[in-house]
Amino acid sequence: MHEIIVTELPPENGEIKGCWYDGYPVHKGHTDDSLNYATVYANEQGIVPDQEQLKADWQRFVDTLRKAGFTVHLVPFPEELNQPDSRYHDAIFNRDSGMMFNGYWIQGKFSARGREIEAEIYSRIIPEMFDVELIDLPGDAYLEFGEVFFLETKEGSYYFGGLSRSNRIGHEFVRDIVQPDHFFLLRSMGYHLDTVFTPVWGPGNTLDAVIVAPDMMRLDSLDLLESLGVEILKIETYDSSGEGKELGDYAVNSLVAPGILVNCCLFQTPGIEKRLESLGIRRYQTPLTYFKYAGGSVHCLTNEVYLSTD
Numbered sequence: 001m002h003e004i005i006v007t008e009l010p011p012e013n014g015e016i017k018g019c020w021y022d023g024y025p026v027h028k029g030h031t032d033d034s035l036n037y038a039t040v041y042a043n044e045q046g047i048v049p050d051q052e053q054l055k056a057d058w059q060r061f062v063d064t065l066r067k068a069g070f071t072v073h074l075v076p077f078p079e080e081l082n083q084p085d086s087r088y089h090d091a092i093f094n095r096d097s098g099m100m101f102n103g104y105w106i107q108g109k110f111s112a113r114g115r116e117i118e119a120e121i122y123s124r125i126i127p128e129m130f131d132v133e134l135i136d137l138p139g140d141a142y143l144e145f146g147e148v149f150f151l152e153t154k155e156g157s158y159y160f161g162g163l164s165r166s167n168r169i170g171h172e173f174v175r176d177i178v179q180p181d182h183f184f185l186l187r188s189m190g191y192h193l194d195t196v197f198t199p200v201w202g203p204g205n206t207l208d209a210v211i212v213a214p215d216m217m218r219l220d221s222l223d224l225l226e227s228l229g230v231e232i233l234k235i236e237t238y239d240s241s242g243e244g245k246e247l248g249d250y251a252v253n254s255l256v257a258p259g260i261l262v263n264c265c266l267f268q269t270p271g272i273e274k275r276l277e278s279l280g281i282r283r284y285q286t287p288l289t290y291f292k293y294a295g296g297s298v299h300c301l302t303n304e305v306y307l308s309t310d
Helices: 037-045 051-067 113-130 168-178 219-226 272-278
Strands: 003-007 071-075 098-101 104-107 133-135 148-153 156-162 182-186 197-201 207-212 231-234 255-257 260-263 282-285
Touching (some): 051 282, 071 113, 104 168, 148 168, 156 168, 156 197, 168 182, 197 255, 207 219
Parallel strands (some): 003 071
Antiparallel strands (some): 148 156, 197 207, 255 260
């Protein structure tokens, strides 16, 4: 079964009282669509996480991953980011900082400048923990891996990349490393692709469908998805990051494996859950009450372990 990296919550440390203990930092990348609206919403509403609820949700999340059959590798929260002068607690979302592939850790390069230190720190932790080689992106590349889905199916490998906080140079650099059979770059109004999109990985190790919030995706990218030749399950924006002044529930932000989809709640869009059931997808939900105000959920909190098969 698939192996997953999960970062532990930051421990209390003097005046540090936990994760996002004094509110959510607001980040923006290099495009207009790259503003993390959830954090703007949380700041406008004065939302600060209840630490006991956050801890309970996180533990239930880890337990759910194990119940679903994943092997979970826990990484201690980086001590360097758990200091009074640091508000970079988005590092709990280790997905964004890099990608492991066949003996390499490809270090992300944030266009959200306030998060650059996260990639630098994980580039020390992960290669040492898994004995893999570090690869840096070229200087003109941007790539936050919440913008990437990579699946190796019996029909070939698929790479889906978003272009809100990442650029074509970054994706093409990674493409040359992983050499996918199918390569799609998509433009959305979500700050990361995983806030508006997820593939559906069937139990037969095939790409059976994609779930997308069409109102949050550019028309040319929707056309590109149509060319896949698989079913497109269209969800309302409330199942994604939301839009306007309405924050979504981030249900689409999912961890997928053959025949499995793990997310924070059932899809509210009529017909989606019934269709997933008919496709043979085993569903697991794990509520993440306060994580959505940071703009993330299950996919953001996890990162696949792809070690060399040689």
